[in-house]
Every structure is written in structure tokens, then in C-alpha cells.
Amino acid sequence: MSTVPTSIKVLSILGIVYAAMVLLGVPCGVFLNLHPLTPSPLTDDLLKRPWYVPYTLVTSAINFLMGVLLLAASIGSMKLRKKARVAMLVYAWAAIVQMIVGSLFTGLVLLPIMESAGATPGVPGGMVMIIGIVSLVGGIIFASAISGVLIYFFTRKANVDAFNGIFPEAPTNFPVEYPDQPLPPDPTPPA
DSSP states (O other): OOOOOHHHHHHHHHHHHHHHHHHHHHHHHHHHHHSOSSOOHHHHHHHHSTTHHHHHHHHHHHHHHHHHHHHHHHHHHHTTOHHHHHHHHHHHHHHHHHHHHHHHHIIIIIHHHHHHTOOOTTSOTTHHHHHHHHHHHHHHHHHHHHHHHHHHHHTSHHHHHHHTTOOOOOOOOSOOOOTTSOOOOOOSOOO
16 A cells, blocks of 8 residues: 555645746746836835846746745655655755745845835835835745645654655454454344
């Protein structure tokens, strides 16, 4: 019996869906970062800085490659490939590192720029900074949760055994006989 454990199957399906969203969203994000649809003092300020376009392209390329890794690892995990389990763990740890570096950069560089850029049309003063902080904290929680769940389930003994081809024996559904014990008497009287 070589069935994929339920936790691996669920995480693999979610990984495929999330990777597809990343792979479709990254090109759209690059386009919208470099060609905003509406005028914004913040976007104008960022686009004037010489490091912003290379930063956007490099981080987007990293995100795209992470999406490819997650997609390949998720598909391989559905087939219980040993390399797919390792790839899923590499993705989880790389996502943690990416989250830490991205959060530091956002907190130390982008949030001060957001504050100094002034109010965005239609957004009260100070709200841009609050939205930035809430987004930063939400991103940290989301990335930590995804990585933590992947690390937990892909290192559990039963799941590691499944990737190594070791499966628990199937339970039996037939009654167990006890030869040393007599059968109970028949409660119906003979006719």
C-alpha cells in the first residue's frame, strides 16, 4: 500500500495553487511597480531612485524562482519523490530567509521613504505608514506560518518514512479469533 499521506497530499495541492498564484502574480507585480496605473507621490519618489528598478527586478526574479521551486517540489511530493521532500524543505527555509531580509529592507529603507513621500491622494496623512507596518507584520506572520507548517509536516517520521517507501501495514477488517476462550452459549432456546 503506497498511498500519499493526507498531510503531504493537502500541502502539495496547496503548494501547487500558491506557486501558480506566485508565477502569475510576479510578472503582473513587476509591470505595476514600474508602470503604475494611478499617480502616486510614493511611486514617483521610488522610481526616481537609481536602486529601485534593479531591486524590483532582482526580488521579482527571486520570487519567481521560489515559485518554480515550490511548484516542482509540490508536484514531486504528490509522487513521493525523495528529492521533492528536500526541495520542499529548501523552499521553506529559503522563504524564512527571504522573509527576514525583505522585512529588514522594508522596515529600514522602504517605510522611511513611504513616510517622507507624503500623503497619497485619497489617503490621510500617516495612513500610508500604518498600512505599510500592518502589511509588513501580516507578511511576516503569513510567511512564517507557511514555512513552519511545511517544516513540521515534511519532517514528521511517518511522512519521512512514506518518502522512503516505508508504509504502515493496513489495518484488518476481519474479526479476530480467540482460540483459548469458549464461545458464549446460544441465548435462543432450541425449537
